[in-house]
Amino acid sequence: MKNILLVLFIFLITNTLISQNLDAILEQETLSTTNIVTSTFNGTRIMNGQSIETRQKGVLEFLIQHRFGQINSGAYELFGLDQSNIRLGFEYAISNDFAIALGRSSFEKVYDGYVKYKIIKQKTGNETVPISITLFTSATEKTLKNYDPLDKPSFSDRLTYTSQILLARKFNPNFSLQITPTYIHFNTVSGSKDPNDIYALGIGTKVKISNHISINGEYYYSINSFDFLKTKNSLGLGIDIETGGHTFQLIFTNSRAMNEKGFIAETTGDFFNGDIHFGFNISRDFYLHKAKDEEKLY
Numbered sequence: 001m002k003n004i005l006l007v008l009f010i011f012l013i014t015n016t017l018i019s020q021n022l023d024a025i026l027e028q029e030t031l032s033t034t035n036i037v038t039s040t041f042n043g044t045r046i047m048n049g050q051s052i053e054t055r056q057k058g059v060l061e062f063l064i065q066h067r068f069g070q071i072n073s074g075a076y077e078l079f080g081l082d083q084s085n086i087r088l089g090f091e092y093a094i095s096n097d098f099a100i101a102l103g104r105s106s107f108e109k110v111y112d113g114y115v116k117y118k119i120i121k122q123k124t125g126n127e128t129v130p131i132s133i134t135l136f137t138s139a140t141e142k143t144l145k146n147y148d149p150l151d152k153p154s155f156s157d158r159l160t161y162t163s164q165i166l167l168a169r170k171f172n173p174n175f176s177l178q179i180t181p182t183y184i185h186f187n188t189v190s191g192s193k194d195p196n197d198i199y200a201l202g203i204g205t206k207v208k209i210s211n212h213i214s215i216n217g218e219y220y221y222s223i224n225s226f227d228f229l230k231t232k233n234s235l236g237l238g239i240d241i242e243t244g245g246h247t248f249q250l251i252f253t254n255s256r257a258m259n260e261k262g263f264i265a266e267t268t269g270d271f272f273n274g275d276i277h278f279g280f281n282i283s284r285d286f287y288l289h290k291a292k293d294e295e296k297l298y
Helices: 002-032 076-079 259-263
Strands: 034-036 059-070 084-093 096-105 110-119 123-125 132-142 159-172 175-186 197-208 213-222 234-241 246-253 277-285
Touching: 059 076, 132 259, 159 259, 175 259, 197 259, 213 259
Parallel strands: none
Antiparallel strands: 034 123, 059 084, 059 277, 084 096, 096 110, 110 132, 132 159, 159 175, 175 197, 197 213, 213 234, 234 246, 246 277
16 A cells, blocks of 8 residues: 555656646747748738738739729719729749739830848747838839820830838737838939939738738828829728638729839829729739748748
């Protein structure tokens, strides 16, 4: 009987020590874990503007963007649906953090190309990084033939360059915020007194209301602007719908163009006067390279 009690006592003591040791190991592993925050936004675009997001290595994103005419154009134009502008674009992720893209817009027949590079990722856990930062730079060429044949612009005259720093934070699973300082350089401008360099500040938000639906807002404030065009600040409201392999975005915006130089610096519609364009973005991903699961989800 004494031997049985002794064995039972030793078992209980050993079991308690092992449990305490396992708890300490698990606690230490938890403290030493660093999680990379992902899905700050649903796609590579908040609406018109870029988000901090890049696709996984080897993913080719095909992006279709539509903007119809102004809703206040009336029933004769079917409230803008009779008019349509489209941009088709391809973005390829060379790595998880670096992407290149090409696109073409029907509005002003603009070709664009850009690169995105995520330099800092938001992290939680043992190593905390409060925000994500992505660098973006693009060039566009306007090929619309709306000039005097005797005064044809050169290739250089038709170029515009945009540089942005995208700074974003996912505050919780349901709310994200992005700030976007922007610099745009036009090689040529319409008005003799208009600046060649435009400075702007963008802000974008995502509010998640279900597992597959979120509401987005986007606003770009131009610090200086074109007097000749009587431009307005770009404003947009929209809904994101995630459906498997693609994201569908419904958008209401006063901007007609779908490239940075167009919607940031050349928007002429007044959102609050009814100059609103309904449109959508739809993206589809093609996996050209088998991606590795290298990041932990937030």
